[in-house]
Each structure stands twice: as structure tokens, then as C-alpha cells.
Amino acid sequence: MKFVELGLAGIVVAMPAIPTFAHHSFAIFDAETTVTLEGTIKEFRWANPHSRILMTVSNAQGQSKQWAIELGGPSALAREGWLPKTLTPGMKIQAVIHPLRDGTPGGQLMAVTFPDGTTRSLYGAERPSLLREINVEKR
Secondary structure: OHHHHHHHHHHHHHHHHOOOOOOOOOOOEOOOOOEEEEEEEEEEEOOOOOOEEEEEEEOOOOOEEEEEEEOOOHHHHHHOOOOOOOOOOOOEEEEEEEEEOOOOOEEEEEEEEOOOOOEEEOOHHHOOOHHHHOOOOOO
16 A cells, blocks of 8 residues: 555656646637738747737827737747748738737737738648638738
């Protein structure tokens, strides 16, 4: 019986060493709404757990605002053909996002149109109809 108790105690002690795969909720984004932004890349952070675009967007009055746009992690982006230099500072893009629910300037990237007119979604072949769903077309 002592052997079983010792084994159980060992498992309990080792449990915190097992990595967990927790993830935050996407409830902070309004998945029912899409917003199209046109602006300039300030920074593209290729980082875990989520990469991020910092983008400067000007409104109709010419006032600039910085938007923080979340993407997947580097491994997921790489599977979709992204590289750390896919977006570079100064690049002008169009981004389609699900905005943050609280109204702050930010959101979750759904698709991006590059200066040459090519468009890429974050879902690649998994969701080929996404671009039609959010009214973004290849130029």
C-alpha cells in the first residue's frame, strides 16, 4: 500500500511541471462586426503567444491613431506562409479586423491587402470563402 501512496504522491508533485495549454477567450473581439482599416505599419511583432501589428490609421480629419491588431502565433502564421518580414515598417496596407468590443483602437486580423494588391487571410485554404464573406477582393 505504501508503494501506491508513494506513486500517487510523486504524480501530485510532478503535475505542476506538465505544461498547460491555456488560451485567452476571443470574446474581447466583436466577431459579428468587421472593420476595414487603411494605414501604415508601425511595427510587426513576430512573437508568442500572438503576433501583433501596430498600425497608424488616419481618420477623415487627418488625425492619426495607433491600432493594435492581434494575429496568431509565429508557428501558425508560418504554416500560412507568413514570415517575420511579411509586414515591414512604413508599408501601407488595408486590414480587415474584428474590432475590440470596448471600442479601443484594436482588433483581430482577418485579412490583409498588401501594396501590390494581393490579399491574404489568416485562414488560408481552411476558409477560402472568408474574403468574400468580408467583402475583400484580390485586386
